[in-house]
Amino acid sequence: MAYLSRNPAPIPTPVRIGLIGSGWMGAFHAESIARRVPDAVLAAIADPNLESAEALAKSLGTAKVTASADDILADPEIDAVIIASPARFHAALISQAAAAGKHVFCEKPAGQGLDELDAALTAVEAAGVHFQIGFNRRYAADFQAAKKDLAAGIAGQPQLLRSLTRDPGNGSIPNAARVPAWTIFLETLIHDFDTLNWFNEGAEPVGVYAVADALVEPALRDQGFLDTAVVTVRYSNGAIAVAEANFSALYGYDVRGEVFGSKGMVQAGRSTETAARRYTAEGLAADTPRLNVELFRDAYTDELADFTAVVRARRDGTPPPSADFTLTPGAADARRALAVALACIESVKQGGPVAVPAATKAGV
Numbered sequence: 001m002a003y004l005s006r007n008p009a010p011i012p013t014p015v016r017i018g019l020i021g022s023g024w025m026g027a028f029h030a031e032s033i034a035r036r037v038p039d040a041v042l043a044a045i046a047d048p049n050l051e052s053a054e055a056l057a058k059s060l061g062t063a064k065v066t067a068s069a070d071d072i073l074a075d076p077e078i079d080a081v082i083i084a085s086p087a088r089f090h091a092a093l094i095s096q097a098a099a100a101g102k103h104v105f106c107e108k109p110a111g112q113g114l115d116e117l118d119a120a121l122t123a124v125e126a127a128g129v130h131f132q133i134g135f136n137r138r139y140a141a142d143f144q145a146a147k148k149d150l151a152a153g154i155a156g157q158p159q160l161l162r163s164l165t166r167d168p169g170n171g172s173i174p175n176a177a178r179v180p181a182w183t184i185f186l187e188t189l190i191h192d193f194d195t196l197n198w199f200n201e202g203a204e205p206v207g208v209y210a211v212a213d214a215l216v217e218p219a220l221r222d223q224g225f226l227d228t229a230v231v232t233v234r235y236s237n238g239a240i241a242v243a244e245a246n247f248s249a250l251y252g253y254d255v256r257g258e259v260f261g262s263k264g265m266v267q268a269g270r271s272t273e274t275a276a277r278r279y280t281a282e283g284l285a286a287d288t289p290r291l292n293v294e295l296f297r298d299a300y301t302d303e304l305a306d307f308t309a310v311v312r313a314r315r316d317g318t319p320p321p322s323a324d325f326t327l328t329p330g331a332a333d334a335r336r337a338l339a340v341a342l343a344c345i346e347s348v349k350q351g352g353p354v355a356v357p358a359a360t361k362a363g364v
């Protein structure tokens, strides 16, 4: 008996990924690629704050560092990019990456307006590259279990939907004055809008009514800062959804989703960090998740594993991974959620309900 096969299966070449933006989210994605996604390697990091890129590269043992995303896009050895720069750069970076033939994973939002997003998605389509947006909640085990139940019809015809985000805080918001305008809709609730859209698959969001205020930092209300919001979303199948957000939950990071329908209800959302419970004379206690990278550690890893698997299949001409329900969030999902977020901004400005513009581009 031979110890070694004469024709061993070739070891697949890992997907070589360039990171654009090495801040909070970019650093976690870099760590996921370097340590938790076996089929990918972190090939380079670009950040105009070179010190940040260098520190990250050093901590992960990755060599190439540059101040400009252009260097990553011009590198023929890089298959794909992760865009984790501030949101105002996303649409232009997507267009440039697609034109350079790189597959794109982009943090949300993929753009800050529908025109710039459509231009970016047109570039993606023209280049034929894979595009995925960072709607990581889809990869959380409980959200996936809920989605599977919904796809199997467990809740029946959706009537009420709910999604909420309460960011962890201590009763005040650090650097609140520097938070870009409308962040609560464009960068926070956009996750909830995707959850609602995904849970109510086949229906389109047609109208919203958003109410928002600065309740955590009321001193910033006059500058237009918003830290608390409730949105009702009306869907084309008649379902009515509520999304809500607050930037300072003292008990930790709280994310939940729910669908109530003609046959029952499906819920997702993990409220405790572990299953451990403490029973004492004072009652019952449990630890709660504090950070997004705690609650969604596995989801952040799995979204990049999915991205890597699709990119590798495309590059190597092998069959793409499959799931028994819609999973990978792509161009149409990025646009649909952004359309809702932008309608919310309009609703707050007008102080009343507004329509959500329909998708116009083919497939988007």
Ligand SMILES: NC(=O)c1ccc[n+]([C@@H]2O[C@H](COP(=O)([O-])OP(=O)(O)OC[C@H]3O[C@@H](n4cnc5c(N)ncnc54)[C@H](O)[C@@H]3O)[C@@H](O)[C@H]2O)c1
Binding pocket: 020, 021, 022, 023, 024, 025, 026, 046, 047, 048, 049, 052, 069, 084, 085, 086, 087, 089, 107, 108, 109, 134, 135, 136, 187, 292
């Ligand atoms: N999916 C999630 O749960 C989640 C959580 C947090 C942040 N985000 C998203 O990630 C993105 C980044 O957020 P963050 O909290 O990491 O911000 P951050 O400010 O911590 O990091 C942004 C980094 O991008 C760099 N940068 C600025 N301009 C750049 C450019 N043109 N090219 C490359 N890099 C550039 C900055 O120097 C900084 O290091 C945002 O879109 C945000 O909404 C997503």
